[in-house]
Amino acid sequence: xxxxxxxxxxxxxxxxxxxxxxxxxxxxxxxxxxxxxxxxxxxxxxxxxxxxxxxxxxxxxxxxxxxxxxxxxxxxxxxxxxxxxxxxxxxxxxxxxxxxxxxxxxxxxxxxxxxxxxxxxxxxxxxxxxxxxxxxxxxxxxxxxxxxxxxxxxxxxxxxxxxxxxxxxxxxxxxxxxxxxxxxxxxxxxxxxxxxxxxxxxxxxxxxxxxxxxxxxxxxxxxxxxxxxxxxxxxxxxxxxxxxxxxxxxxxxxxxxxxxxxxxxxxxxxxxxxxxxxxxxxxxxxxxxxxxxxxxxxxxxxxxxxxxxxxxxxxxxxxxxxxxxxxxxxxxxxxxxxxxxxxxxxxxxxxxxxxxxxxxxxxxxxxxxxxxxxxxxxxxxxxxxxxxxxxxxxxxxxxxxxxxxxxxxxxxxxxxxxxxxxxxxxxxxxxxxxxxxxxxxxxxxxxxxxxxxxxxxxxxxxxxxxxxxxxxxxxxxxxxxxxxxx
Amino acid sequence: xxxxxxxxxxxxxxxxxxxxxxxxxxxxxxxxxxxxxxxxxxxxxxxxxxxxxxxxxxxxxxxxxxxxxxxxxxxxxxxxxxxxxxxxxxxxxxxxxxxxxxxxxxxxxxxxxxxxxxxxxxxxxxxxxxxxxxxxxxxxxxxxxxxxxxxxxxxxxxxxxxxxxxxxxxxxxxxxxxxxxxxxxxxxxxxxxxxxxxxxxxxxxxxxxxxxxxxxxxxxxxxxxxxxxxxxxxxxxxxxxxxxxxxxxxxxxxxxxxxxxxxxxxxxxxxxxxxxxxxxxxxxxxxxxxxxxxxxxxxxxxxxxxxxxxxxxxxxxxxxxxxxxxxxxxxxxxxxxxxxxxxxxxxxxxxxxxx
Numbered sequence: 001x002x003x004x005x006x007x008x009x010x011x012x013x014x015x016x017x018x019x020x021x022x023x024x025x026x027x028x029x030x031x032x033x034x035x036x037x038x039x040x041x042x043x044x045x046x047x048x049x050x051x052x053x054x055x056x057x058x059x060x061x062x063x064x065x066x067x068x069x070x071x072x073x074x075x076x077x078x079x080x081x082x083x084x085x086x087x088x089x090x091x092x093x094x095x096x097x098x099x100x101x102x103x104x105x106x107x108x109x110x111x112x113x114x115x116x117x118x119x120x121x122x123x124x125x126x127x128x129x130x131x132x133x134x135x136x137x138x139x140x141x142x143x144x145x146x147x148x149x150x151x152x153x154x155x156x157x158x159x160x161x162x163x164x165x166x167x168x169x170x171x172x173x174x175x176x177x178x179x180x181x182x183x184x185x186x187x188x189x190x191x192x193x194x195x196x197x198x199x200x201x202x203x204x205x206x207x208x209x210x211x212x213x214x215x216x217x218x219x220x221x222x223x224x225x226x227x228x229x230x231x232x233x234x235x236x237x238x239x240x241x242x243x244x245x246x247x248x249x250x251x252x253x254x255x256x257x258x259x260x261x262x263x264x265x266x267x268x269x270x271x272x273x274x275x276x277x278x279x280x281x282x283x284x285x286x287x288x289x290x291x292x293x294x295x296x297x298x299x300x301x302x303x304x305x306x307x308x309x310x311x312x313x314x315x316x317x318x319x320x321x322x323x324x325x326x327x328x329x330x331x332x333x334x335x336x337x338x339x340x341x342x343x344x345x346x347x348x349x350x351x352x353x354x355x356x357x358x359x360x361x362x363x364x365x366x367x368x369x370x371x372x373x374x375x376x377x378x379x380x381x382x383x384x385x386x387x388x389x390x391x392x393x394x395x396x397x398x399x400x401x402x403x404x405x406x407x408x409x410x411x412x413x414x415x416x417x418x419x420x421x422x423x424x425x426x427x428x429x430x431x432x433x434x435x436x437x438x439x440x441x442x443x444x445x446x447x448x449x450x451x452x453x454x455x456x457x458x459x460x461x462x463x464x465x466x467x468x469x470x471x472x473x474x475x476x477x478x479x480x481x482x483x484x485x486x
Numbered sequence: 487x488x489x490x491x492x493x494x495x496x497x498x499x500x501x502x503x504x505x506x507x508x509x510x511x512x513x514x515x516x517x518x519x520x521x522x523x524x525x526x527x528x529x530x531x532x533x534x535x536x537x538x539x540x541x542x543x544x545x546x547x548x549x550x551x552x553x554x555x556x557x558x559x560x561x562x563x564x565x566x567x568x569x570x571x572x573x574x575x576x577x578x579x580x581x582x583x584x585x586x587x588x589x590x591x592x593x594x595x596x597x598x599x600x601x602x603x604x605x606x607x608x609x610x611x612x613x614x615x616x617x618x619x620x621x622x623x624x625x626x627x628x629x630x631x632x633x634x635x636x637x638x639x640x641x642x643x644x645x646x647x648x649x650x651x652x653x654x655x656x657x658x659x660x661x662x663x664x665x666x667x668x669x670x671x672x673x674x675x676x677x678x679x680x681x682x683x684x685x686x687x688x689x690x691x692x693x694x695x696x697x698x699x700x701x702x703x704x705x706x707x708x709x710x711x712x713x714x715x716x717x718x719x720x721x722x723x724x725x726x727x728x729x730x731x732x733x734x735x736x737x738x739x740x741x742x743x744x745x746x747x748x749x750x751x752x753x754x755x756x757x758x759x760x761x762x763x764x765x766x767x768x769x770x771x772x773x774x775x776x777x778x779x780x781x782x783x784x785x786x787x788x789x790x791x792x793x794x795x796x797x798x799x800x801x802x803x804x805x806x807x808x809x810x811x812x813x814x815x816x817x818x819x820x821x822x823x824x825x826x827x828x829x830x831x832x833x834x835x836x837x838x839x840x841x
Contacts, residue, residue: 113537215535224576
């Protein structure tokens with residue numbers, strides 16, 4: 001390319017060339033006589049006559065500027081357009097010059113062998129999700145999230161760059177496939193765009209790769225080229241990825257969900273995923289209270305496991321599980337516990353990488369709070385249902401157990417914004433019955449799954465002692481374990 | 487890029503381009519689809535999950551070189567560097583051939599060459615390094631019986647080789663390669679003969695006289711001489727340029743490339759995409775070019791198959807009463823030079839130099 005007239009913008013001089021692509025070059029910029037701020041020059045060249053291409057470049061610059069308003073994109077400080085002459089002296093190229101901050105590119109960090117801590121990966125996830133939430137507000141989809149377009153600013157904040165193929169979420173450009181195969185969502189590869197959820201899949205794959213030591217899902221240091229290509233092709237055809245090794249269960253689940261091949265089973269948007277990865281502020285318990293609760297839990301657990309019997313509905317106490325256990329009368333009726341392991345198989349069908357949800361139906365008419373405690377003392381939690389598939393699995397178990405009403409793990413006691421799952425998963429999927437939730441009487445804070453002749457299995461909000469109104473032997477709760485069986 | 491924009495679709499679009507403006511629009515639309523070494527190498531490296539250090543250790547190339555390919559352009563400067571990468575990335579022989587021919591412009595692995603055969607054997611077995619191929623090659627006996635095998639049967643025989651001992655036996659049998667690239671030589675010789683043919687006297691110019699008459703740069707003469715005497719295949723761009731200078735059009739070029747163990751003209755290469763589009767137009771608008779070369783070739787044909795091909799083409803033209811476009815053009819090479827200079831002056835630089 002032609003030499004540029006220096007100094008640029010009155011005071012900047014070209015330093016080392018950092019990158020040279022087909023139509024793009026990046027240089028370090030220096031202030032004469034002083035090291036100056038760390039910034040770079042990005043030089044984009046467009047052949048004269050390609051006005052559409054030039055407009056596209058400027059569009060992506062404008063998007064980047066808007067995105068950097070929220071701190072989520074690499075900041076642009078100065079911009080200029082030049083004409084550079086060709087061999088015969090007539091203008092041959094338009095050049096777009098951008099002075100930008102100088103961050104580290106994630107792809108280059110990976111190539112240099114950088115390993116990232118889980119905390120850093122979580123930070124990257126949150127930073128980029130915040131950016132995507134902002135993009136959503138502007139109705140934009142990035143469509144090419146990959147390490148080469150992710151940058152770490154000197155402040156440590158992770159940002160997005162290169163909005164070249166980004167599109168309006170509702171725009172016609174989404175009809176075509178864009179992006180990079182290794183990070184592309186299956187529906188995007190098939191030409192059926194899912195809008196913002198494409199970005200979540202790509203981000204999911206990036207997070208997976210970072211947690212997996214820099215290797216793409218289903219690949220490792222010894223993978224051959226063909227194995228890697230096959231794994232990418234399999235994902236594009238809709239193969240699920242196995243769970244990634246990660247200490248934080250929260251992050252592991254979030255990555256797995258973002259990488260779900262079915263866009264409907266992914267997060268509905270970046271905001272939801274962000275909520276899942278943001279530590280929930282729990283009401284602080286006084287240590288003494290915590291001790292008491294733990295004791296009560298232990299006691300209740302001991303009693304319940306010693307006498308796995310149904311409790312008389314009248315005797316159910318909302319306050320003390322122990323008291324409830326004491327007043328159990330109908331000892332002759334056996335409990336009905338239906339364990340079931342629901343396994344999500346991975347592409348290769350190997351048992352080691354399975355995600356196991358194990359559900360158990362316990363037909364004891366405990367209060368919601370007691371039922372929650374029962375599950376937690378056994379290393380599980382009241383079941384959460386976040387998709388139609390999970391719902392179908394649970395209702396099948398319930399039908400075979402002869403249940404009519406069971407507690408699920410969601411409530412809205414402490415939130416003004418509706419129900420939340422006990423696991424912190426986003427409350428997106430729901431199957432409310434007609435007119436529900438209605439908070440009848442002002443104390444219906446707990447999620448119940450109940451069966452009726454007319455509506456089948458539907459959700460409703462209920463009081464803590466809501467199971468009392470069902471015949472004995474038909475009310476209970478569903479406990480869920482994840483990972484290995486307890 | 488996804489398969490949704492496949493090479494086949496791109497080639498179809500290039501062939502359907504009505505004029506240069508159509509072609510220009512196609513090139514602009516598919517900017518991201520075209521192959522470039524920088525992009526391809528970054529993809530290979532990133533998808534492998536290897537760091538510069540890890541790949542350097544596996545391939546024997548320096549970290550600085552690898553970094554340069556990712557950041558600053560530049561490409562491997564010899565065939566062995568591509569082979570080193572193919573071993574390091576754990577490629578199969580077919581994948582290696584793509585790397586060699588599409589990105590390097592080199593001929594693919596040739597089963598009748600002892601070193602290439604060692605590479606083929608180790609790549610298909612997997613888990614080997616480039617150094618292993620060198621070591622295996624050094625174990626092969628320098629002399630052996632000449633083989634009369636055809637390339638295809640040599641390749642088939644090589645595929646059944648499972649152990650090192652079997653390989654050394656195979657290499658002993660293929661010790662001296664005779665008749666390497668024989669079909670390629672025959673093909674080029676026939677075209678050279680046809681190009682230099684005097685229609686009146688029926689005599690043909692020597693290669694040297696032909697090249698000076700046509701003002702073809704001397705380096706081509708060296709390429710041709712190496713090819714005819716020793717079976718050395720020139721790099722892809724030179725081979726294509728030579729084909730164009732010899733008056734070959736799409737089918738002829740693809741045949742030439744296939745005989746050299748290379749892919750046909752590839753629509754994902756910007757320059758070749760232009761060639762596909764432009765040659766297609768040339769053939770439609772100026773059938774006299776293919777007629778002319780077919781008529782010449784008929785006079786110089788050294789095999790009955792070739793004569794039949796030429797006759798078929800000539801009679802097809804006669805039957806359909808093809809008409810040429812009114813404007814005169816000198817030769818295919820001249821026309822293409824203009825198109826390339828217009829559409830992709832930078833990428834086509836090397837090819838333009840040869841044309």
